[in-house]
Every structure is written in structure tokens, then in C-alpha cells.
Amino acid sequence: MSADLQFMEEWIPEKMDPGTVFMLETQAKLGQAQNPYVAVMSCPRCGTLGLITRKQIAGLIPVICGSSQCSAQFFINDSEIVPRKPS
Ligand SMILES: [Zn+2]
Numbered sequence: 001m002s003a004d005l006q007f008m009e010e011w012i013p014e015k016m017d018p019g020t021v022f023m024l025e026t027q028a029k030l031g032q033a034q035n036p037y038v039a040v041m042s043c044p045r046c047g048t049l050g051l052i053t054r055k056q057i058a059g060l061i062p063v064i065c066g067s068s069q070c071s072a073q074f075f076i077n078d079s080e081i082v083p084r085k086p087s
Helices: none
Strands: 007-008 020-023 039-044 049-053 072-078 081-082
Touching: none
Parallel strands: 007 020
Antiparallel strands: 020 039, 039 049, 072 081
């Protein structure tokens, strides 16, 4: 599942291929103040869209796919998707 992130400049949901990130502009207003949602990302495995937080895009905590059909867990390391090692 390791792959490069694709950053999208414009919000075009139908073009959110797996592994695409769209940075939100109103980031400070969503979610918790300490760890707000800053982007929308499509799961690199199944393409399900989900919100990701500042700490997730900084690679501090893993991203877990929100789809019940998919259990993908991965870290964002700079512009790379790194599968989470089984613990
Ligand atoms: Zn998924």
C-alpha cells in the first residue's frame, strides 16, 4: 500500500483517487482546537473519503480508514503513505 500522496488544488470529489489529499482552508474551525481537521483524504486502499487531523498529516498518529469494509491503517510521512506496522 506504500505510495506517494497526491495533493489536489481544487475540491473535485469525483477526482479523489485513492491516496489523494485536499487541504481544507477553514482548518481552524473544524474539530478540536488542539488537533483540528486540516484535510480530506481518500483511503489509499479503498478510496473512502475521510477527514484527517493536523497530527495525522504531520505523521504523529496513524490514519485509520473510516470504511467498515476496509481496515487500512497508515502513517503520512511527508508526502508518502506508509502502512502501519502490525503491533
Ligand atoms: Zn479504506
